[in-house]
Amino acid sequence: xxxxxxxxxxxxxxxxxxxxLEIPGLRxxxxxxxxxxxxxxxxxxxxxGADEIRDTAVAQPLLxxxxxxxxxxLLGTGFPEDALPGLAAxxxxxxxxxxxxxxxLTPEQAVAxxxxxxxxxxxxxxxxxxxxxxVLGGDETEVLAAIERHGLxxxxxxxxxxxxxxxxxxxxxxxxxxxxxxxxxxxxxxxGAFHTRHMAPAVQHMRAEAAGLPLGDPRTTLLSNADxxxxxxxxxxxxxxxxxxxRPVRWDRCMATMADLGATAMIELLPGGTLTGLAKRxxxxxxxxxxxxxxxxxxxxxxISKETAQ
Numbered sequence: 001x002x003x004x005x006x007x008x009x010x011x012x013x014x015x016x017x018x019x020x021l022e023i024p025g026l027r028x029x030x031x032x033x034x035x036x037x038x039x040x041x042x043x044x045x046x047x048x049g050a051d052e053i054r055d056t057a058v059a060q061p062l063l064x065x066x067x068x069x070x071x072x073x074l075l076g077t078g079f080p081e082d083a084l085p086g087l088a089a090x091x092x093x094x095x096x097x098x099x100x101x102x103x104x105l106t107p108e109q110a111v112a113x114x115x116x117x118x119x120x121x122x123x124x125x126x127x128x129x130x131x132x133x134x135v136l137g138g139d140e141t142e143v144l145a146a147i148e149r150h151g152l153x154x155x156x157x158x159x160x161x162x163x164x165x166x167x168x169x170x171x172x173x174x175x176x177x178x179x180x181x182x183x184x185x186x187x188x189x190x191x192g193a194f195h196t197r198h199m200a201p202a203v204q205h206m207r208a209e210a211a212g213l214p215l216g217d218p219r220t221t222l223l224s225n226a227d228x229x230x231x232x233x234x235x236x237x238x239x240x241x242x243x244x245x246x247r248p249v250r251w252d253r254c255m256a257t258m259a260d261l262g263a264t265a266m267i268e269l270l271p272g273g274t275l276t277g278l279a280k281r282x283x284x285x286x287x288x289x290x291x292x293x294x295x296x297x298x299x300x301x302x303x304i305s306k307e308t309a310q
Contacts, residue, residue: 001086002307006094017045037061060118067097067269089223104234120202125192138183146180155195159252160281166193228253
């Protein structure tokens with residue numbers, strides 16, 4: 001089974017869109033979605049610096065638009081039924097990309113809704129000084145116990161020995177001084193404690209923005225970050241998308257579901273590398289193609305042809 005995944009915030013880097021703009025039609029797609037996002041996505045993806053694209057209100061629409069543009073190049077505009085992967089999933093904001101590929105949202109709806117998400121999360125993050133710290137290695141039980149002891153939230157449980165703790169700056173400083181044994185802590189360059197109670201105002205804003213939105217039901221298996229389960233209806237998936245802003249991302253469970261369903265190959269949309277890296281450690285034997293430059297499209301198409309022929 002072929003899996004297509006979309007990375008979350010933090011995957012972006014300065015200039016990551018530049019080589020892709022040589023592909024006919026891709027610039028036009030991004031220009032149209034820039035109007036929806038109210039941002040010059042092409043400029044942000046080519047000439048903007050690291051600090052500019054770290055801004056939550058910029059990073060989220062940029063990542064979703066970039067992922068969708070490359071997905072349309074790979075699968076076809078509108079994501080034709082016969083081109084769909086067996087399974088789609090996204091990490092955090094990448095779920096908007098996955099939802100559009102599966103037909104729950106149109107690309108335009110995804111970009112518009114993620115614009116609201118990015119702005120609302122940035123606003124919520126400004127209320128209290130908060131942050132996130134990646135925890136690499138260590139015993140998972142001990143890591144989770146240490147996170148709880150310091151009043152933090154395990155905001156991302158990514159599998160392959162990677163958990164992200166989130167909370168106030170004071171809590172994270174105490175955690176750094178008294179962390180779990182045999183684990184490496186890395187402070188993340190993010191604006192706040194995403195996927196925690198600190199995002200409650202953003203959840204309320206998203207619920208209001210999504211009310212009455214016309215939705216489709218998934219046309220392929222679509223996994224939820226909440227628990228790794230496949231979701232049958234568009235209404236349920238969008239409700240989970242909204243709740244996800246203030247709840248932990250369980251990418252470990254998404255990968256467990258992929259294994260249970262027989263995933264054999266994974267393509268990670270632009271800017272690829274993070275999720276395929278986790279898959280190499282947690283999903284042994286799976287073929288992986290991270291899309292970083294247009295040169296990677298040939299390998300991705302070869303994987304699609306092989307999976308289609310089986």
